[in-house]
Amino acid sequence: MTQTARMPIQPGETAPEFAVPSVQDDRTICLADYRGRAPLLLGLFPGLYCPFCRRALAQMAATSEKLKPLGVDAVAVVGTELENARLYFAFRPTPLVLGADPRLATHRSYGVPRPEPTPELMQAVEQVRINPTGELPEPLPVQAVVAELTKRDGYRPTATDEREAESNFTQMKGQFLIDRAGIVRWANIECGQEGLSGLGKFPTQEELISAARTVME
Numbered sequence: 550m551t552q553t554a555r556m557p558i559q560p561g562e563t564a565p566e567f568a569v570p571s572v573q574d575d576r577t578i579c580l581a582d583y584r585g586r587a588p589l590l591l592g593l594f595p596g597l598y599c600p601f602c603r604r605a606l607a608q609m610a611a612t613s614e615k616l617k618p619l620g621v622d623a624v625a626v627v628g629t630e631l632e633n634a635r636l637y638f639a640f641r642p643t644p645l646v647l648g649a650d651p652r653l654a655t656h657r658s659y660g661v662p663r664p665e666p667t668p669e670l671m672q673a674v675e676q677v678r679i680n681p682t683g684e685l686p687e688p689l690p691v692q693a694v695v696a697e698l699t700k701r702d703g704y705r706p707t708a709t710d711e712r713e714a715e716s717n718f719t720q721m722k723g724q725f726l727i728d729r730a731g732i733v734r735w736a737n738i739e740c741g742q743e744g745l746s747g748l749g750k751f752p753t754q755e756e757l758i759s760a761a762r763t764v765m766e
Contacts, residue, residue: 681749
């Protein structure tokens with residue numbers, strides 16, 4: 550798979566700065582807000598058009614409540630227009646701190662892959678079978694899984710979702726645990742370990758809590 554301009558940020562590297570508008574209020578969310586104060590779990594998501602992202606955001610929100618007693622904060626940055634995010638979360642309130650980054654600048658700075666949709670890649674995607682959330686009776690082709698989960702959600706994409714789905718559909722997800730000093734201590738990239746069979750997967754709550762404990766050591 551073709552990588553972005555830089556390789557994904559690895560544990561031991563300095564976390565790149567970011568500044569994105571908050572979905573929940575009129576402020577800017579910055580990495581500097583957390584430096585010296587608390588470790589941070591940063592989740593980077595392609596967009597709300599993606600049923601895997603919607604589920605992962607809900608799971609990350611639940612996990613963020615478990616991380617609070619450990620002293621770890623959490624921020625999710627979604628690659629969508631601010632107003633589109635505010636519309637979605639107005640109907641689905643969440644305790645998770647959310648930022649919007651429609652240009653995917655944060656994703657690029659952290660090296661989260663966005664492969665070129667070459668004919669070879671698209672053919673490989675067509676051949677893979679997935680069931681990342683375990684909701685389906687058996688693994689199915691990627692587009693069939695997306696269609697079925699979207700149907701189950703009763704989700705009606707906005708015009709912004711449709712535009713972003715067309716432009717961002719190869720953008721991967723990434724999660725990074727950053728310590729108080731601004732050093733990445735743990736990282737996970739979608740498909741980074743399993744190849745295309747890992748499409749749509751997100752770390753479990755147990756995996757994220759275990760990783761957070763290492764940051765607190």
